[in-house]
Structures are given as C-alpha cells and as structure tokens.
Amino acid sequence: MIAVDWGTSSLRVYRLDAGGAVISQRRADLGITACQGQFAATLLTQIEGWDDPCIVLSGMIGSRHGWVEVPYVDCPADPAALAAAMACLHPPELPGRTLWFVPGVADRGDSQTPDVMRGEETQICALMDALNHGCHMICLPGTHSKWVTVSQGRIDNISTAMTGEVYAVMRQHSLLGALMNPEETRFDAFAFDAGLRRSGMPGGLLHHLFGVRTAGLFQQLSANELPSYLSGLLIGHEIRASELFLRVPRPAQVHLIGSDRLLSAYAHALVALGIGVQRHSEQLAAAGIHRIAQLRGLLD
Amino acid sequence: MIAVDWGTSSLRVYRLDAGGAVISQRRADLGITACQGQFAATLLTQIEGWDDPCIVLSGMIGSRHGWVEVPYVDCPADPAALAAAMACLHPPELPGRTLWFVPGVADRGDSQTPDVMRGEETQICALMDALNHGCHMICLPGTHSKWVTVSQGRIDNISTAMTGEVYAVMRQHSLLGALMNPEETRFDAFAFDAGLRRSGMPGGLLHHLFGVRTAGLFQQLSANELPSYLSGLLIGHEIRASELFLRVPRPAQVHLIGSDRLLSAYAHALVALGIGVQRHSEQLAAAGIHRIAQLRGLLD
Secondary structure, three states, X not given: OEEEEEOOOOEEEEEEOOOXXXXXXEEEOOOXXXXXXXXXXXXXXXXXXXXXXXXXXXXXXXXXXXXXXXXXXXXXXXXXXXXXXXXXXXXXXXXXXXXXXXXXXXXXXOOOOOEEEOOHHHHHXXXXXXXXXXXXXXXXXXXXXXXXXXXXXXXXXXXXXXXXXXXXXXXXXXXXXXXXXXXXXXXXXXXXXXXXXXXXXXXHHHHHXXXXXXXXXXXXOOOOOHHHHHHHHHHHHHHHHOXXXXXXXXXXXXXXXXXXXXXXHHHHHHHHOOOEEEEEEOOHHHHHHHHHHHHOOOOO | OEEEEEOOOOEEEEEEOXXXXXXXXXXXXXXXXXXXXXXXXXHHHHOOOOOOXXXXXXXXXXXXXXXXXXXXXXXXXXXXXXXXXXXXXXXXXXXXXXXXXXXXXXXXXXXOOOEEEOOHHHHHHHHHHHOOOOOEEEEEOOOOEEEEEXXXXXXXXXXXXXXXXXXXXXXXXXXXXXXXXXOOOOOOHHHHHHHHHHOOOOOOHHXXXXXXXXXXXXXXXXXXXXXXXXXXXXXXXXXXXXXXHHOOOOOXXXXXXXXXXXXXXXXXXXXXXXXXXXXXXXXXXXXXXXXXXXXXXXXX
C-alpha cells in the first residue's frame, strides 16, 4: 500500500510492504496550499512507478481546503474509530486506485473552544501501539504544537499552542525582528535558557516579549542570540501553561514526535524543567496509517 | 513656549501660554520613522507662524533613532529629575530657538530585563500634579502598553506589554487574520467579553490564540466578531498578568491615559474585571512638558 502524509506545507509519500515496513519514501514541498487544487496530478507525480491500488492519506488533505473534507472524530478516539470514519474516493485521474482519507480528531471537551488536529493522529496511533495502556503525554512541536493525552489506547485530550507561528510572525513582522540577525538559525543554549527562565517569572508573555526588545536595546543579548532567547521564552510559556503542568501529579515524562531540530529545543527545555523525554521520529506517520488501514480491513 | 510630542508614528505640536494652557495645536502622521532624519525641516513646517524661542520635545525624538539620544533617567524618577536631565540643542536651521529634549525613564528594578518609556513620562508628570502623593497605578494602552506605578510624586515602576503590536501582526500576518474580515474595525462587546473570559482560563496565551482559529473554523464567531475576540483575549491576558493583579491588596482603580477608542476597550475590560477606571486625554503631554520646562527654569 501507499501511505501519504499531506500537510499544509509538505507532502510525504511512503511505499509499505505487507507488514507495514517502509520500502521507499519521497518528500516534496508540495503542501496543499502550494499545489493549488491540483491534488490528483501532484500525487501521481510523487508516486510514479508505485502501482499499489490502495492509497491512504492523512493530514490537511482531508480538510475543508483539501481534496475532500472528512468530518473530525471526537475525543476520546481510538484507532478503530479513525479507521471506521475514513472517507473513500475513486478519482478518475487515478484509475484502478482507491483513496482513503483518515479523519482528524476534535476535542470538544472542557473548554468552550474546540481543539483539533489533522495528520498528527496517525503518528499517535503508531506510538500507542508501542506504549502500555496507561496514561501518556505526547507533544508534537511545530508551527502549531499539539499536546495530546492518551490513555487506554484512546486519544483523550488535545491542546494546541501557536508557538511556532507566533515565533515566525514576531521575528519577521514585529519590531523584535529588527534587532535580530535575519540569517541566524543556530541554537544558542545560553540565550535559550535565559528565555526559558524568563518565562517562569511574573508579568506574562506580552510583557516578556517587550523584554526581548530591551534585552537587545541594552545589549544584554546580541543580534545572533536574540532568536534563541525568543524561542526559549515562547517554548517556556508553552510548556509551563500546557496540560503537563496542569496535571497533578505532574507526569514524569513526555513523548516528543517530530523533526530532530525542533525536538532538540523542546527536549532541552523539558529536561531543564525537570521532565524526562522520549523522542520519536515523524516517520511514525507511515506505521500509523498502516495500522489504521489494517483495522479497516484494507490489507486483507 | 512650544511643546512637541514626537513619537514613532505621529508628531503633535502645542503652542502654550505662560500658564501652560494650549493656545493652538497641530498633529501630523510624521513620526520619526516617516520623516527620515529631516527633523529640523519637518518641525519648522509644523510650527510655522509660531515664533516662540523655547521648544521642548519629548518622545522617541530623544532616542537613538531620533534627533539626539538623551540617556534614560532611572526609576524612581520625579519631574525635577527629568527636568535636570534634559538635553539642549541649537540647530542652525532654527536660529534664535533653543530645543530641549525630555529624557525617557528606565526601570532597572527587580527583573533582569530593564523596562523603558519615552514620551509617556510627560503625561504621567501632568497627571501626578493632579493626584495626591499616595500610590497610583497608571495604564497607557497602545502598540506597547505601559503600566506605571507612581508614589510620592515619583515614577517607581514601568512594565510594558506588546499587546497592540501582537494584535496587529497576528491579524495581518498570521493564519488568524485569514478568518477575519480585514475591513472590520468595530468593537463587538459580545465577542470582546468572550475573549476576556477566555483569558482567565487555563492553557496560556499561545493555546488561547489557537482557539481564535477554531472559534472561526467551528463558526462560533463570525469574520466580523473575531477581531474583537482577539482583542479581548490579548487585553485580558495583559491586564491579568500586569502589576495590577500582582499587587496585594489589588488597587481599586487604574488611571487610563490615551485616545478615546483604545481607552474604551481597556475601560470595558477593567470594569468587567472589577477594577474602577479614571480616563485622561493624551493631551496631558502638553501640560507635562510645560511642568518640566517650568522646573528647569525655562519659563522665568
């Protein structure tokens, strides 16, 4: 089968054998925004030479702005519920193929505002397979970081923080960016830790953000250090306000899923705050999609 | 004399009589960024027909990016200290005139990161003249909102929140803006109050910001309501994390200085949170500059 992880900014395709192992994989910066509705043509190019009839897709491709809109499955959601709620499509451009779209998950729980995810649920399904049936906290850092609680093999709770996007817009479009070296992308541990410590002080994020400016104006931090300071400040606020810190007793560890680079910063912050971490690759998506396909009986 | 309030985005000039009353005033969108170093020419145009020899300027015009950089006066700062630290200039383009630049104020107090203001101190000096010598809390909402504590006729404490700038960049450059009507500028009390209530719930600002998106996606709020929701959310976070909520006992009222439009939103929020407000016009700047000039002996 072919597993497709198609998000807002990138497209990943995996060819899997009967056991779910990855035979081959490809990646392109062809997120649903970039390919402007040409979903069939884009997919065909990416899976050229792979003639498997069963294609299972997850991510924003199943959203209102994607190929078909698949309604969210509500929490608590287990892999079988996701499998049952998949949408099926036979596009004329892909004769002989069946496309299955994995639904996203919505948490309409305790707050007035629902929280949602699309794409991350496949990685979580794969991780759940490897964990015991107790309660686990999972964090998927990114433009929109997801904090997810699972227990009894079900997704119980979702909470999203706009950390990555706030970092990007503040750096590119606010007065704070003017003090930073726009080329600087290195992780500066000293500056990151200073931001992390600041996030634990009184005054709130809106006040602490202004402190990024004064730290630059008063030359406490250089143009090369300020990006890491801002990152530490935002990630610190995200973690301290997350479900992790609200739970009593506080969980001793967090499972991190994502790219090496982002995970390093989050792991650094969590360890500094006394939380253990286990890292997992975002390639979990392929295994999760395989598991969901299996539960739907597509691999018989 | 002539009082000049020259900030990043606007230039206000006031002609004052010997008692400090405003005889005439003008305003232009000629902040220090817009006039590109042409300070003398810009000022001459604005004060045309006013031949008073004494001109006192305050605001970002006295910053590193202004006409001359006047060092900050440290907290606790009283009007006499500001008067004593003014910088003097006799530009050849303005023969027969003396220009005096009011310094900004820096708070290098309890946090590692200093906080600063330039321009607001003149409004505060004018307000202090009208208040008793007790402790008062003053809020000057704006792109960078200032929370200032005064006591014994001195500025004790400054804390800045980037509320206005975060609102603007999130609305113009983030995914949140995509769900909003870009033309909408009305204050929607229902949506504002919903944002204000949300700011008091767990999860933190970075999580609550994502809720602006889901409130739009799930059609809980319309494209016309979302801007006020975002505003209530940010102002709520600002107020709840401010010095006001850190003090024990909590001050019963706050003095607000600023434009009618902004003050309305802040007054609405503060009253909803059980805090009394007294509003003051930003024209206080003229009276404050007059008071500082008097203390320096410029009006003898």
